[in-house]
Amino acid sequence: MPQLASRVKRLSPSPIREILEVISQPGMVSFAGGLPSPASFPALNNLSVPNEELQYGASEGNVALRELIAAQLTERGIDTSPDRVLVLSGSQQGIDLVAKLLIEEGASVAVESPTYLAALQVFSLFGASYCCFSPDSMQSINAQSSPALVYSIPTFQNPSGHCYSHEQRCSLAAAVDACDAVFFEDDPYRDLVYEACDRTPVCSLLQRSDWVYQSSFSKSLAPGLRLGYLTASESLFPLLVRAKQAADLHSNRVCQHIAHQLLSSPGAGARLKQLVDDYRRRRDHFDTLLQRYFGDIAQWQLPVGGLFFWLDLTAAPTLDTQPLLRAAVQQGVAFMPGEPFFADASAGCGALRLNFSHASAAEAERGLATLADLFSSAIAAHLTAPNHACVVTPDVAL
Amino acid sequence: MPQLASRVKRLSPSPIREILEVISQPGMVSFAGGLPSPASFPALNNLSVPNEELQYGASEGNVALRELIAAQLTERGIDTSPDRVLVLSGSQQGIDLVAKLLIEEGASVAVESPTYLAALQVFSLFGASYCCFSPDSMQSINAQSSPALVYSIPTFQNPSGHCYSHEQRCSLAAAVDACDAVFFEDDPYRDLVYEACDRTPVCSLLQRSDWVYQSSFSKSLAPGLRLGYLTASESLFPLLVRAKQAADLHSNRVCQHIAHQLLSSPGAGARLKQLVDDYRRRRDHFDTLLQRYFGDIAQWQLPVGGLFFWLDLTAAPTLDTQPLLRAAVQQGVAFMPGEPFFADASAGCGALRLNFSHASAAEAERGLATLADLFSSAIAAHLTAPNHACVVTPDVAL
Numbered sequence: 055m056p057q058l059a060s061r062v063k064r065l066s067p068s069p070i071r072e073i074l075e076v077i078s079q080p081g082m083v084s085f086a087g088g089l090p091s092p093a094s095f096p097a098l099n100n101l102s103v104p105n106e107e108l109q110y111g112a113s114e115g116n117v118a119l120r121e122l123i124a125a126q127l128t129e130r131g132i133d134t135s136p137d138r139v140l141v142l143s144g145s146q147q148g149i150d151l152v153a154k155l156l157i158e159e160g161a162s163v164a165v166e167s168p169t170y171l172a173a174l175q176v177f178s179l180f181g182a183s184y185c186c187f188s189p190d191s192m193q194s195i196n197a198q199s200s201p202a203l204v205y206s207i208p209t210f211q212n213p214s215g216h217c218y219s220h221e222q223r224c225s226l227a228a229a230v231d232a233c234d235a236v237f238f239e240d241d242p243y244r245d246l247v248y249e250a251c252d253r254t255p256v257c258s259l260l261q262r263s264d265w266v267y268q269s270s271f272s273k274s275l276a277p278g279l280r281l282g283y284l285t286a287s288e289s290l291f292p293l294l295v296r297a298k299q300a301a302d303l304h305s306n307r308v309c310q311h312i313a314h315q316l317l318s319s320p321g322a323g324a325r326l327k328q329l330v331d332d333y334r335r336r337r338d339h340f341d342t343l344l345q346r347y348f349g350d351i352a353q354w355q356l357p358v359g360g361l362f363f364w365l366d367l368t369a370a371p372t373l374d375t376q377p378l379l380r381a382a383v384q385q386g387v388a389f390m391p392g393e394p395f396f397a398d399a400s401a402g403c404g405a406l407r408l409n410f411s412h413a414s415a416a417e418a419e420r421g422l423a424t425l426a427d428l429f430s431s432a433i434a435a436h437l438t439a440p441n442h443a444c445v446v447t448p449d450v451a452l
Numbered sequence: 453m454p455q456l457a458s459r460v461k462r463l464s465p466s467p468i469r470e471i472l473e474v475i476s477q478p479g480m481v482s483f484a485g486g487l488p489s490p491a492s493f494p495a496l497n498n499l500s501v502p503n504e505e506l507q508y509g510a511s512e513g514n515v516a517l518r519e520l521i522a523a524q525l526t527e528r529g530i531d532t533s534p535d536r537v538l539v540l541s542g543s544q545q546g547i548d549l550v551a552k553l554l555i556e557e558g559a560s561v562a563v564e565s566p567t568y569l570a571a572l573q574v575f576s577l578f579g580a581s582y583c584c585f586s587p588d589s590m591q592s593i594n595a596q597s598s599p600a601l602v603y604s605i606p607t608f609q610n611p612s613g614h615c616y617s618h619e620q621r622c623s624l625a626a627a628v629d630a631c632d633a634v635f636f637e638d639d640p641y642r643d644l645v646y647e648a649c650d651r652t653p654v655c656s657l658l659q660r661s662d663w664v665y666q667s668s669f670s671k672s673l674a675p676g677l678r679l680g681y682l683t684a685s686e687s688l689f690p691l692l693v694r695a696k697q698a699a700d701l702h703s704n705r706v707c708q709h710i711a712h713q714l715l716s717s718p719g720a721g722a723r724l725k726q727l728v729d730d731y732r733r734r735r736d737h738f739d740t741l742l743q744r745y746f747g748d749i750a751q752w753q754l755p756v757g758g759l760f761f762w763l764d765l766t767a768a769p770t771l772d773t774q775p776l777l778r779a780a781v782q783q784g785v786a787f788m789p790g791e792p793f794f795a796d797a798s799a800g801c802g803a804l805r806l807n808f809s810h811a812s813a814a815e816a817e818r819g820l821a822t823l824a825d826l827f828s829s830a831i832a833a834h835l836t837a838p839n840h841a842c843v844v845t846p847d848v849a850l
Contacts, residue, residue: 055687056634056662057600059556059578065694078510089508098501098706108493108674110485112476143541143678147700154577158457176698179552180457202455236454264454276506278705280541289453296463300574302545306704307676308496 061159064178083421086388088212088273088361089412091336094329095276096316107307113299115141115283116310122317123283131258132267134285140295143305145242145270145282149173151297152238152266153180155290156203164194164201168364168395168405170212170240173205184397187229189222195229204235209253210243210360213395213407217358220252227259236290237263242270242282243360245326248334251358264290271313273361274326279309333361333411340410340418347426351433361411364392367404370433374402378432385428387421462576481819484786486610486671486759487810489734492727493674494714505705511697513539513681514708520715521681529656530665532683538693541703543640543668543680547571549695550636550664551578553688554601562592562599566762566793566803568610568638571603582795585627587620593627602633607651608641608758611793611805615756618650625657634688635661640668640680641758643724646732649756662688669711671759672724677707731759731809738808738816745824749831759809762790765802768831772800776830783826785819 114120120139127134142148149172157163159181165174167186177184185194185201195204206226208218218226230237239257247253257265268284275281286294298304316322341356344363348354352365367373375391382389392405413421512518518537525532540546547570555561557579563572565584575582583592583599593602604624606616616624628635637655645651655663666682673679684692696702714720739754742761746752750763765771773789780787790803811819 056554056632058691059552059554059559059600061556062553062691065553065691065698067694087508092503092507095503095506097503098499098506101496101499101501103496103499105490105493105495108496108676109490110487110670110675143700143704146698150699154457155460155463156454156457158459161457172698172701179695179698202457234454272508277508278506280700280702280704293456293460293463296465297577300463300544300570300577301548301699302541302678303570304678306541306678306707308710309704309706312706 061179061181064181066175066178082383082386082388083413083417083424084388085408085410085413085418085421085425086390087412088409090273090277090361091332091411094332096325098312101312103308103311107311109307111304111307113295113304114139115305116307116314119310119314119317120283122314124285127267127285130253130255132255132285133258138285138288138291140284140291140298141305141310142268142282142284142298143302144272144277144280145240145268145284146172146176147298147301148266148268148282148284149176149240151284151294151301152203152236153177153182154297155293156236157182161202162199164199164204164235165397166206166211166214167397168213168392168403169205169397170207171394173240174394174397177203177205186397189216189218189226192225192229195226195233195235197233200233201235203238204230205238205240206256207240207243208256209241210246210357212243212360213362213390213392214364215355215357215360215362217251217253218256220254223252223254223256224259226256227261230263231261235263237265239265239267240269241267242273244269245274246330246333246361247359248330248337249358263287266290266294274329275313275316279313281305281309281313336410336415336418339415340408340422343419343422344408347422348429351426351430361409363408363410365406365408367406367429367433370436371404372402373404373433373436375404375406376402378428382425382428385424387424389425459577459579462579464573464576480781480784480786481811481815481822482786483806483808483811483816483819483823484788485810486807488671488675488759489730489809492730492809494723496710499710501706501709505709507705509702509705511693511702512537513703514705514712517708517712517715518681520712522683525665525683528651528653530653530683531656536683536686536689538682538684538689538696539703539708540666540680540682540696541700542670542675542678543638543666543682544570544574545696545699546664546666546680546682547574547638549682549692549699550601550634551575551580552695553691554634555580559600560597562597562602562633563795564604564609564612565795566611566790566801567603567795568605569792571638572792572795575601575603584795587614587616587624590623590627593624593631593633595631598631599633601636602628603636603638604654605638605641606654607639608644608755610641610758611760611788611790612762613753613755613758613760615649615651616654618652621650621652621654622657625654625659628661629659633661635663637663637665639665640671642667643672644728644731644759645757646728646735647756661685664688664692672727673711673714677711679703679707679711734808734813734816737813738806738820741817741820742806745820746827749824749828759807761806761808763804763806765804765827765831768834769802770800771802771831771834773802773804776826780823780826783822785822787823
């Protein structure tokens with residue numbers, strides 16, 4: 055092996071990547087990734103892309119698309135303008151750009167516990183150490199822990215599904231303001247809202263801190279377009295544009311053109327409403343199935359938005375769920391173990407994340423019945439012999 | 453300003469980015485960027501994209517596209533397979549991924565002098581120090597300078613236009629093998645070949661070193677698709693895939709689908725031949741114009757491929773050409789100053805890069821006449837008072 059940068063030792067394989075491989079196997083029921091329903095995707099037929107969209111373009115992205123995004127962001131209460139919108143090659147890229155600017159070896163980063171695992175992957179690559187907080191407990195965000203960055207998904211959090219109350223949003227903004235951190239708000243799920251709830255961007259409640267706010271078209275349009283966007287406070291925005299330019303010059307213009315056409319078409323609002331109605335039905339059906347199959351071994355909150363149920367295995371709160379994934383996949387079902395979502399996971403957390411937007415009703419029933427059998431057996435074994443709970447060995451390279 | 457990672461102080465604004473803004477002004481004649489002719493772009497009409505291409509996909513990219521790429525690479529003599537091809541969001545991304553894996557603060561990187569300025573931008577961001585080499589002088593690539601990475605564009609080099617001879621290719625491979633560096637071959641221009649010449653990939657001549665080879669669809673299809681690809685030696689490839697996954701999960705699938713359709717269509721070979729014939733004519737016309745307007749003040753080689761003429765101002769070899777860019781743009785012409793292409797540029801280099809693929813014949817004539825006037829005046833002033841040569845002040849934020 056050649057001489058590598060020391061950060062490479064922290065470049066762990068992503069469980070998401072493994073999942074994306076697994077779910078493409080025919081017949082697999084996947085509750086694992088945050089995959090939208092294919093039925094929700096717009097039909098891309100008879101497309102024409104103007105010649106000028108095939109040339110190199112500005113790093114910031116398509117002007118008309120940025121105007122449309124800025125108008126939406128302003129409506130949400132965010133202080134921005136088209137000049138301060140950067141189109142991203144998916145919101146994963148925003149995490150990479152922010153990490154490049156703010157994280158170096160040993161920098162303290164405050165994250166929810168649990169949080170989005172691919173954000174942890176990037177922060178760790180750049181050398182983050184973590185202090186963890188939750189919507190109920192933000193004491194760790196303080197001048198002593200001095201985080202360079204506070205990363206949060208306040209609305210339909212991944213993986214917990216939690217939506218911060220207005221009080222929790224204000225508390226988080228105040229905690230950030232008190233410790234000179236940059237606030238990084240990740241908001242990919244906000245359009246997928248099933249019940250009335252507060253979705254005020256936390257960055258709009260800040261009094262003095264610098265901030266970055268990002269969202270994605272992966273959930274409301276289609277992930278295959280690989281488009282997201284960010285805006286940021288005035289001092290940070292130009293640096294993010296430079297980092298973007300160094301990363302890939304600019305995002306692909308063909309999909310920006312397509313996204314702008316879809317979002318500015320007369321049917322865009324109705325399309326989103328239909329998608330949300332469909333996902334609400336899927337969520338409710340999934341909840342009914344969960345009560346039937348997991349009612350005795352787990353607890354969960356009905357998510358008011360987003361794509362996930364987060365299950366706490368009340369009967370075995372220290373069970374490591376990771377080793378069960380391989381057995382589940384062998385039986386044709388994929389789920390997401392809870393452990394990779396914790397910055398400080400050293401032991402089993404007795405939790406798992408289940409996506410409800412991708413599987414059909416019949417697949418959901420079959421998959422949850424299979425999973426419940428598997429988890430019931432594992433829990434029984436765990437209670438008998440906690441140190442040898444797992445019938446299969448861990449295998450990150452699944 | 454919040455607490456930023458120390459690397460941010462090295463995040464310089466890219467001259468390329470400024471250029472991409474300038475060239476979009478109406479009426480501007482641009483010799484600055486490596487912009488393909490819009491006439492070369494494929495017509496994207498009546499496109500249909502299958503529903504499944506709108507879902508998340510594998511980090512490595514579209515399987516059929518990777519098979520096609522692997523077949524082309526194997527034909528070029530590169531040891532690879534579809535499993536070892538990674539589709540990139542443009543080849544700029546490959547530079548970011550390789551830098552993440554191999555460059556940390558103070559790492560030595562060997563680069564040609566001059567070399568691609570946006571590669572220098574990324575390497576510097578990650579903390580590179582440089583040792584420079586040229587096709588004629590590779591002594592600096594040795595065990596003592598111990599480069600972690602040797603970056604080269606052997607075929608139609610950017611900016612010089614040089615194509616390494618077979619002997620130079622063998623020498624470079626031997627120098628790399630002798631010092632345990634990773635070899636990074638950037639090969640975006642190889643399809644744009646106007647005269648018979650050796651284009652053997654240097655990575656195929658290595659005996660023992662690890663390597664990364666990348667190319668792009670920006671020059672042969674269209675930059676707006678933002679698609680490139682890499683392959684690498686076996687030990688490095690899985691790390692590059694992980695870094696890609698952390699950077700943007702995967703490249704946009706809509707454009708991968710389009711690129712595969714274009715490249716596998718019966719007319720693909722004829723389309724490329726037509727493009728090359730057109731560019732050869734443009735090059736020859738540009739050369740004629742250069743002789744007319746720059747014959748007295750500059751020297752250049754006729755490039756056997758690629759997109760650029762590199763002009764040495766023989767009358768003023770230490771003239772800093774950067775301050776002239778603003779004056780040129782004010783007169784409606786953009787060119788690329790030579791200085792940003794040098795890792796060790798502290799003084800004027802008396803050189804500039806001119807792209808010949810983008811401007812029409814009439815624009816090229818008008819632009820070169822304007823530029824020659826400007827340069828002649830600047831050279832006269834420089835010879836009179838070398839320390840006050842520049843009639844306009846430097847302005848990186850052009």
